[in-house]
Amino acid sequence: xxxxxxxxxxxxxxxxxxxxxxxxxxxxxxxxxxxxxxxxxxxxxxxxxxxxxxxxxxxxxxxxxxxxxxxxxxxxxxxxxxxxxxxxxxxxxxxxxxxxxxxxxxxxxxxxxxxxxxxxxxxxxxxxxxxxxxxxxxxxxxxxxxxxxxxxxxxxxxxxxxxxxxxxxxxxxxxxxxxxxxxxxxxxxxxxxxxxxxxxxxxxxxxxxxxxxxxxxxxxxxxxxxxxxxxxxxxxxxxxxxxxxxxxxxxxxxxxxxxxxxxxxxxxxxxxxxxxxxxxxxxxxxxxxxxxxxxxxxxxxxxxxxxxxxxxxxxxxxxxxxxxxxxxxxxxxxxxxxxxxxxxxxxxxxxxxxxxxxxxxxxxxxxxxxxxxxxxxxxxxxxxxxxxxxxxxxxxxxxxxxxxxxxxxxxxxxxxxxxxxxxxxxxxxxxxxxxxxxxxxxxxxxxxxxxxxxxxxxxxxxxxxxxxxxxxxxxxxxxxxxxxxxxxxxxxxxxxxxxxxxxxxxxxxxxxxxxxxxxxxxxxxxxxxxxxxxxxxxxxxxxxxxxxxxxxxxxxxxxxxxxxxxxxxxxxxxxxxxxxxxxxxxxxxxxxxxxxxxxxxxxxxxxxxxxxxxxxxxxxxxxxxxxxxxxxxxxxxxxxxxxxxxxxxxxxxxxxxxxxxxxx
Amino acid sequence: xxxxxxxxxxxxxxxxxxxxxxxxxxxxxxxxxxxxxxxxxxxxxxxxxxxxxxxxxxxxxxxxxxxxxxxxxxxxxxxxxxxxxxxxxxxxxxxxxxxxxxxxxxxxxxxxxxxxxxxxxxxxxxxxxxxxxxxxxxxxxxxxxxxxxxxxxxxxxxxxxxxxxxxxxxxxxxxxxxxxxxxxxxxxxxxxxxx
Numbered sequence: 001x002x003x004x005x006x007x008x009x010x011x012x013x014x015x016x017x018x019x020x021x022x023x024x025x026x027x028x029x030x031x032x033x034x035x036x037x038x039x040x041x042x043x044x045x046x047x048x049x050x051x052x053x054x055x056x057x058x059x060x061x062x063x064x065x066x067x068x069x070x071x072x073x074x075x076x077x078x079x080x081x082x083x084x085x086x087x088x089x090x091x092x093x094x095x096x097x098x099x100x101x102x103x104x105x106x107x108x109x110x111x112x113x114x115x116x117x118x119x120x121x122x123x124x125x126x127x128x129x130x131x132x133x134x135x136x137x138x139x140x141x142x143x144x145x146x147x148x149x150x151x152x153x154x155x156x157x158x159x160x161x162x163x164x165x166x167x168x169x170x171x172x173x174x175x176x177x178x179x180x181x182x183x184x185x186x187x188x189x190x191x192x193x194x195x196x197x198x199x200x201x202x203x204x205x206x207x208x209x210x211x212x213x214x215x216x217x218x219x220x221x222x223x224x225x226x227x228x229x230x231x232x233x234x235x236x237x238x239x240x241x242x243x244x245x246x247x248x249x250x251x252x253x254x255x256x257x258x259x260x261x262x263x264x265x266x267x268x269x270x271x272x273x274x275x276x277x278x279x280x281x282x283x284x285x286x287x288x289x290x291x292x293x294x295x296x297x298x299x300x301x302x303x304x305x306x307x308x309x310x311x312x313x314x315x316x317x318x319x320x321x322x323x324x325x326x327x328x329x330x331x332x333x334x335x336x337x338x339x340x341x342x343x344x345x346x347x348x349x350x351x352x353x354x355x356x357x358x359x360x361x362x363x364x365x366x367x368x369x370x371x372x373x374x375x376x377x378x379x380x381x382x383x384x385x386x387x388x389x390x391x392x393x394x395x396x397x398x399x400x401x402x403x404x405x406x407x408x409x410x411x412x413x414x415x416x417x418x419x420x421x422x423x424x425x426x427x428x429x430x431x432x433x434x435x436x437x438x439x440x441x442x443x444x445x446x447x448x449x450x451x452x453x454x455x456x457x458x459x460x461x462x463x464x465x466x467x468x469x470x471x472x473x474x475x476x477x478x479x480x481x482x483x484x485x486x487x488x489x490x491x492x493x494x495x496x497x498x499x500x501x502x503x504x505x506x507x508x509x510x511x512x513x514x515x516x517x518x519x520x521x522x523x524x525x526x527x528x529x530x531x532x533x534x535x536x537x538x539x540x541x542x543x544x545x546x547x548x549x550x551x552x553x554x555x556x557x558x559x560x561x562x563x564x565x566x567x568x569x570x571x572x573x574x575x576x577x578x579x580x581x582x583x584x585x586x587x588x589x590x591x592x593x594x595x596x597x598x599x600x601x602x603x604x605x606x607x608x609x610x611x612x613x614x615x616x617x618x619x620x621x622x623x624x625x626x627x628x629x630x631x632x633x634x635x636x637x638x639x640x641x642x643x644x645x646x647x648x649x650x651x652x653x654x655x656x657x658x659x660x661x662x663x664x
Numbered sequence: 665x666x667x668x669x670x671x672x673x674x675x676x677x678x679x680x681x682x683x684x685x686x687x688x689x690x691x692x693x694x695x696x697x698x699x700x701x702x703x704x705x706x707x708x709x710x711x712x713x714x715x716x717x718x719x720x721x722x723x724x725x726x727x728x729x730x731x732x733x734x735x736x737x738x739x740x741x742x743x744x745x746x747x748x749x750x751x752x753x754x755x756x757x758x759x760x761x762x763x764x765x766x767x768x769x770x771x772x773x774x775x776x777x778x779x780x781x782x783x784x785x786x787x788x789x790x791x792x793x794x795x796x797x798x799x800x801x802x803x804x805x806x807x808x809x810x811x812x813x814x815x816x817x818x819x820x821x822x823x824x825x826x827x828x829x830x831x832x833x834x835x836x837x838x839x840x841x842x843x844x845x846x847x848x849x850x851x852x853x854x855x856x857x858x859x
Contacts, residue, residue: 514717549724550802574724575717577700597717624728624802 034487037478040067045508048440048501050453051110051124052474054078055495058105060126060137065440065451065501066476068490076135076144077105077128081591085144088593089567089602090522093298094289097131097149106130108157108497109224113166113202117229117336117445121506123207125160125169132156134169134200136207140512148209149286151306152179152196152216158225160200164233168212168267171198172238176219180283189247193219196308197238199267208290213274213307215318217263218371220245221254224329224395227267229445230336232354234268237339241326243370254326255345259378261320261370262330262341264357273314279307294521296600311373319361320370322378324350324385329395329436333404333419334445338383342393342406349393349406351422353383384422390415394435395498397442399479400449407437407454414454414477416484428484430454430475431462439479440501448503452477452484455496462489472496513577515598522600524569529553534645541566543645547581547595548573549622551647552615555630559643562610562636568593571600582618585632592618607634665763666853669846673768676842677756679835680749680775683708688832689786690714691812693722694824704734705830706786708745711736725823729810730801731793741785748778756843765850772843779836787814 040046046064054061058078062071079086079095086095086103095101105128112119123145124137132150137143150156155174162169176193178184184192194216201212221242228235243260246253273279284306291298311318324343327350331340339352359365360380367375390408393415398404403425406415412433416426436455440448454475463471471491478485517527526532526544532553534543541564546553552570560566570583574597584592585605593601607613617628635641665673687705692714694701703714704722711734713719723733736742752774759767794811810820817826 516716549728574721576721576724577717579721622728627802 034478034485038066038068038476038488040064040069046504048448048451049504049507050438050440050499050501051112052455052492052496052499053107053110053126054493055108055472055497056106057494058107058128059493060107060110060124061493061496062142063474063490064504065453066487068474068476068488070493072142073493074137074142074144076126076137077102077107077133077147079103079591082594084591084593084601084603087591087603089604090291090297090600093300094144094147096287096289096300097133098151098285098287098302099131102131104130105133107135107494109159109161110498110500111160111162111169112500112502113207114162114444115165117164117233119441119444119500119502119506120166121502123166123202124500125162127156127159127171129155129157129174132159132171132173134160134171134209136202136209138207139507140510142511145207146209146288146290148200148211148288150198150200150211151284151286151303152181152194152214152308153198154181158222158238161225161227161236162202163227163236163267164229166202166204168199168201168227168236169209170225170227170236170238171200172196172222172225172263174221174223176221179216186247189219190245193245193247195219195222195240197222197263197265199270210288211286211303211306213270213279213309215265215270215309215311215314217311217318218373220261221250222263223327226330226332226339226443228332228336228339228354229334232332232336232339234266235354236265236267237321237330237332237341238263238265239323239327239330239341258325259322260326261375262323262327262339262352263373264319264321264339266317269317270309270314273309273317274307278313279309281305282308296515296520296522316361318373319357320373320375321352321357321381322367322375323352324348331396331398331443334398334400334447336445338419340396340404342389342396344392344394344409347389347391347393349386349389349396349417350382351384351386352381356383357381386417386422386424388424389417390427395437397437397439397452398447399439399442399452400447403479405437405439405442405452405479407434409433409435409457412456414452414484416479426482426484428477428486430456430477430486431473431489432456432458432460436496436498438499438501441503442501448501450478450480451487451501452479453499453501455492455499457495459491463491474499514575515596517571517573517575517598520571520598520600522569522571524567524602525600526553526569526571527573532645534559534643536643539564541643543568545570545583546573547571547583547617547628549579550617550624550628552583552617552628552630553647554645555647556633557631557645558633558635559641560607560632560634561639561641562607562634564607564634566605566607566632568603568605568615569600570595570602572597574598579621580619581621581628583615584618585615586613594619607632610634610636665765665768665846665850669768669850669853670760670763672842672846672849673760673771674757676839676846677753677760677771679839679842680753680756682835683749683832684746686831686835687712688782688830688836690828690830692826692828694826695822697822707742708749708832709742711739711742726810728801728803729805729821730798730803731810732796732798734793739789741789745782752778765847768843768847772840772847775836775840775843779833779840783814790814 048065050063060074075085113123132153136146138145153173154177157174158172160169176195179194198214223239242254288301324346327341328344365377365380390411392410396406438453476488572595613632689706692703812825813827
């Protein structure tokens with residue numbers, strides 16, 4: 001290239017660059033600034049973890065904030081052929097319910113365990129909406145540890161929000177149904193349908209959940225929930241809609257009343273009533289799935305009764321707070337003084353005062369009752385109404401400077417307003433149709449502030465198009481200054497209904513790197529080469545196999561017959577962080593296994609025809625990963641091929657001493 | 665010998681037992697895939713990993729080049745070394761009771777011989793592991809040995825091995841200095857007494 005032309009070209013390039021950087025802080029050109037704020041250098045770590053619900057994916061995704069990088073999808077309510085979750089013999093039972101094995105659910109609201117109303121990073125709870133369940137994820141392992149079914153419930157939407165010290169996670173039924181469920185006329189809704197609000201106790205040591213008690217409430221739709229904190233600790237609040245008690249065309253028939261209710265439940269009082277024996281132990285049938293401590297294999301307990309409280313017998317336990325038309329979210333501020341609900345069809349935010357509520361109860365400022373539950377006078381409880389709060393306000397979160405942020409679905413924006421002044425001070429458009437929003441720690445006593453995540457349902461033109469089905473998205477908004485600033489868009493898995501954010505160092509201090517092989521209690525584990533074997537019991541064949549870099553022991557198996565149920569019990573004998581091994585065999589109708597170091601997982605394989613079937617490691621474990629393979633020979637049913645297995649030795653030798661092959 | 669010298673000899677002898685609670689050598693290992701670090705500690709009676717799974721991991725990695733598995737149970741030195749150390753401690757305590765200076769010279773000699781023999785043994789051990797490789801190994805590097813360094817660092821393929829004496833060895837060294845100090849102190853006292 002001619003030198004002069006080159007210089008001109010370079011100057012032309014430099015000029016706009018200088019111009020742009022010079023104007024960096026200006027209104028239209030703060031993208032450079034935004035890029036700096038979300039840039040996490042390669043090899044460095046994000047400041048926050050965010051756990052997002054996968055919505056209809058049934059899972060939970062783990063993101064880094066502010067980078068918006070996806071780290072992991074934790075399988076929860078849906079089978080995951082990628083890891084074998086819900087397919088392997090060890091994990092299958094996690095998805096058992098009273099309706100049978102269910103491979104999917106709709107996961108909405110993650111909720112971190114907490115101590116003194118601050119997230120402690122031990123567990124993450126999340127609801128299964130469709131077949132009412134709550135799952136507990138262990139945050140040392142980042143794996144689902146337990147799933148409990150909620151009886152007498154239908155559509156576990158208002159769940160599993162965690163009380164101040166993780167005493168309980170709550171669950172309110174979205175759909176009222178007959179309790180116990182029964183074959184009745186749908187039109188007999190008003191007469192036969194009931195709601196339930198459940199309190200699921202969390203063992204403070206193990207995290208193990210149990211349904212401590214349920215409250216049977218009038219049949220309407222219960223929507224969302226939030227326990228109190230600080231002064232309002234001991235109470236929990238549940239929004240509702242359809243106080244019209246319609247059972248068809250709800251969009252019209254459930255939108256008639258000017259006010260619906262927040263159910264305010266004094267759960268400490270409810271505990272007392274339970275202690276006094278006021279709860280009836282009624283028949284139920286629900287599943288409780290967890291890993292056996294010794295074997296590490298998921299098992300299901302079927303629970304046959306549940307304690308139920310009837311508000312009739314328990315005065316002072318529950319009240320209804322009239323609230324703007326069809327409220328959706330209900331949230332309590334960091335100090336626990338206010339109960340904030342958005343009338344999603346009223347375009348305004350109702351702020352009720354917890355203090356005023358207590359006084360109204362004391363003064364019996366009632367406006368009659370609904371289904372036997374006292375309704376408090378609106379004027380006696382309401383502290384303020386935030387006007388001009390966008391159209392379709394849904395959820396509110398809080399920062400560390402006394403501001404609240406409310407998502408508005410219809411007007412696609414986040415509205416910032418001041419607690420105490422009840423005035424909107426800033427608003428920012430989001431793209432598009434925001435549902436929940438999240439401020440880091442914004443549902444706790446000590447919000448971290450700094451970042452807000454907008455969880456959007458519709459993305460249309462925001463990303464490269466992918467046909468009719470588009471990603472949903474998260475938008476990262478900087479809330480550290482007076483004006484909210486959009487920093488980043490990033491796609492999400494499934495539908496991110498709600499999310500939780502926690503400072504990363506709360507989790508990185510103590511997390512699990514491997515499963516200690518010495519603690520592996522799986523009855524089919526092979527902890528050393530001598531443990532590997534193949535045994536037959538009728539038509540069941542159990543293969544106890546070791547996976548280690550870069551071979552399976554044994555890797556040649558003969559004597560399997562068509563009609564056999566072959567269980568491959570694979571132990572990953574590595575004790576090295578981030579060295580998983582995979583296992584897959586041709587024609588397996590379920591999934592692969594992804595086995596972490598020290599873990600034993602089992603795949604059931606039912607060969608349908610004779611032949612030679614290769615199996616191999618699916619996770620690129622080492623330089624000789626491609627060599628990590630083997631063969632299973634399948635003979636016709638009734639044939640008399642001897643059951644034999646080996647690694648590297650004379651095939652006629654029935655047992656293999658592989659230590660020799662390694663040492664030689 | 666003076667009482668002070670005897671006490672120093674006794675303490676130095678007991679200090680030898682420190683090799684039971686601290687490793688005598690460390691081979692630290694750096695590799696691109698192990699940002700968290702890895703290493704093995706050599707004790708007088710065992711070999712352990714810096715992290716719980718390290719020995720196992722190292723054996724897994726070593727099998728590609730055909731190196732023998734490091735099996736602490738099959739290394740005889742780890743069986744009899746503890747007895748030698750205990751023996752030396754008892755001998756040292758006995759010598760401090762008897763209180764004759766030539767015996768302390770002997771003690772210094774014994775501990776130093778043990779140290780030298782130990783280091784030579786360690787070198788031979790490393791030589792054996794580094795050179796006697798399985799001819800069927802997956803990875804062969806003609807002409808290359810995988811002998812880890814005795815002291816200092818060395819690049820072995822993707823692994824940088826750094827070998828250093830560890831706390832146990834330093835404790836032993838302190839013991840030797842203490843014996844020598846006891847001898848010198850005793851001499852000085854004698855001279856003062858003579859004068």
